[in-house]
């Protein structure tokens with residue numbers, strides 16, 4: 065144990081001296097060391113166990129150190145560590161098949177990237193080349209990645225210091241009933257008015273100048289706002305009407321997080337509605353909302369080895385049948401990453417892990433978080449599904465004034481209290497994101513909720 069602590073201490077010291085961290089003022093950091101992880105738990109440098117309700121960066125959907133995924137990476141490493149992207153590789157071919165089998169509709173051509181941001185970059189590039197147009201519409205309250213274009217598409221404060229007025233990016237408001245831009249009094253009204261606003265934005269920008277609309281099927285980092293029924297189908301219909309490419313960003317919401325393989329599956333529209341695409345869903349009288357391009361990363365292999373990608377509809381893929389696609393990556397479909405994806409997707413299917421996420425959401429996390437809202441006046445709203453939940457913390461339930469506009473000491477205190485009691489969660493602005501692995505058990509979910517219950521009392525003291 066002493067040796068492990070000494071190793072953790074040395075790692076910390078070297079980190080502080082040499083490692084430059086993301087999204088941070090370097091001197092103000094005091095990062096936590098993680099020295100081990102298993103399933104839904106991690107251990108810090110001092111050997112304390114924490115339940116991981118953050119799934120790291122909402123990516124360890126299958127939990128930590130899943131033995132089948134670890135074995136697949138080890139076997140692939142022993143067999144063939146790397147190949148150039150132009151060569152065929154068995155792990156990549158099989159991963160593409162498994163992803164294509166799960167993406168909605170006919171999205172069955174897969175371009176692999178290193179992560180989510182470059183998946184977004186390539187999806188936009190494909191849309192621009194396919195349409196011959198430049199503009200891209202993205203919503204406020206969104207996150208699309210840290211590279212230049214992806215961060216400019218992003219609709220949250222992380223864009224501001226990076227904003228170069230990227231060519232052709234236009235932001236619009238999406239539906240978010242709790243903080244409605246549309247003065248809506250019902251979900252249906254919010255949906256209708258958000259679609260009218262999007263239609264107006266398209267018309268005023270010039271519909272034939274717009275290459276794509278990019279939308280997280282459920283915005284994640286920006287607050288886990290499940291869109292009202294009909295919204296995504298309405299976006300699909302607008303894209304069809306104006307010849308705009310619909311890019312669904314499922315980097316965070318994909319691969320089981322919401323209790324389905326992809327969050328867009330929750331948006332199936334009734335048959336006969338004009339707001340639907342051609343392909344029918346397995347639900348019979350309901351039709352799937354099928355985007356033209358779908359970006360994924362994170363949960364595709366739970367981040368055991370970096371991987372992302374774009375699933376491409378046939379009509380977009382056909383654009384590049386006889387025309388060169390002008391883009392690529394040395395590690396596109398890297399054997400270690402795609403072997404991890406094959407093992408992850410296979411284990412998730414065999415062990416019914418997506419179904420587990422749906423059940424835990426419906427039976428434990430949903431009811432448990434709503435019960436917390438009854439006891440704690442700092443909770444303004446509980447929203448989410450599957451293992452994808454946000455608590456919106458407010459100073460005053462009537463005015464909905466955020467508990468802290470962004471960051472701030474109350475949220476830090478709450479985070480620290482949870483950590484010392486053995487719970488790691490994601491804090492974002494005035495929200496707590498409860499995003500454990502899809503493999504979480506009922507007992508673990510209840511253990512986390514109990515810790516949260518105690519910690520929220522701290523925040524209640526700061527309400528009006």
Ligand code: PLP
Nearest residue numbers: 179180181207208209315316361
């Ligand atoms: N898109 C969405 C919806 C995301 O949540 C993220 C990351 O959180 C990204 C894109 C960027 O992914 P990456 O960090 O792998 O580049």
